[in-house]
Amino acid sequence: MTAAAPPPVIVLVRPQLGENIGKAARAMLNFGLTELRLVSPRDGWPNPDAGPASAGADVVLAGARVFETLAEAVADCTDIYATTVRKRGVTKAVLTPEAAAQKVHAQPGRSAYVFGPERSGLETDDVALAHAIVTVPINPAFGSLNLAQAVILLAYEWSKHVPGDGHVALASPPEVPLDPPAPHGELEELIGHFVRDLDQSGYFFPPERRDATLRALRTTLTKTGWSHNDIRMMHGIIVALGRAPRTR
């Protein structure tokens, strides 16, 4: 058995009610998850409604960190899972909570489970940051999972695979890639470098297609699994191409 992967981070994007943040913290701690990150919580942070709803999960709330953007919140994470129903126009692998838990345990970096606002769920731009989508298979005639319920199901599935906890440990040690994927922040910097230079070259044309093209570029780069060294190389290539004569 190799060293256990770190527990996943729970990221709540633009959560609305403090009560629901508290309930999510409670759900997490039941299954041993403690690292909570909040992206632009609607009512600010700390929120007096969170504590009473957490049923004593104060350690989770006290350690919660707040970020402006999802990209910042997951900057140190290598695997990012967007929990959502399927979005049109996003082409990503869709996993069950079970399959996602297995992947989280199988790779050495830090993973993030990302949850959207209570009413609307994640935006397409949030999902674009993720490596895969996690969907809980529910009754198609009655899909009514709330935020804390989605958190508890993912936390529960993760906990089932924790070694040495009386659960089924992973039978065979995972294949660890020699060169693990870089933390997400490094990929963001690379995307930023591409975008800056492409903006100057007039690549994003016409302007009204910019968002869609940017999303496609992000998807193309996110799927690469590039390591720190791969990303360093690509920075060098962007710089070099910028001084290369035009191809044709």
Add this chain to the structure above:
Amino acid sequence: MTAAAPPPVIVLVRPQLGENIGKAARAMLNFGLTELRLVSPRDGWPNPDAGPASAGADVVLAGARVFETLAEAVADCTDIYATTVRKRGVTKAVLTPEAAAQKVHAQPGRSAYVFGPERSGLETDDVALAHAIVTVPINPAFGSLNLAQAVILLAYEWSKHVPGDGHVALASPPEVPLDPPAPHGELEELIGHFVRDLDQSGYFFPPERRDATLRALRTTLTKTGWSHNDIRMMHGIIVALGRAPRTR
């Protein structure tokens, strides 16, 4: 595979708050369970607080049946599972939700998942009626599962084993037609495009490092899993960067 076993009955013993009965109904219906039985609900039945908390799971509440005793409530059930932390002095098999779900699906009779009152849980006499105990493995330092959360975890585990032709067709994560990796020839052309432009920019320097650098570039691009469309986009990016002003 024989005919699917009937879905388990959810039995709430002496539930206190109507709100929690509604939340349990909501949890059930998310995973396709509809048969709810109440043993001596504290505030009688129907309870006006149940409906609003059920988030539309009216079909479950409308069909709920009330019994005086647990024995009557499970009289037609062949397998009875008491959900509880382990009780002293009760010698029964203790199963995970997963193992219980497998047993429920493996036998043809009707099963019951029995849940105790919110505060106190099941009495020893209730547990004595059960064939086995189901315990959700939780954080020993913070065990704070509420009634609806316990119901949702058991219902979820049951739903995972529902055969495709079973009672409820659960919405499995759709198989997204992922963009398959391009044929290798396309990747070769992309590598060739990179190399041509990088050669002109003086990227491969010093010359004696050229082979090693080229191998690294090839490795970086080969691991991407890029599709035809990804590769087309990258060709465009190389061309665009060639006309971009130098980064720095």
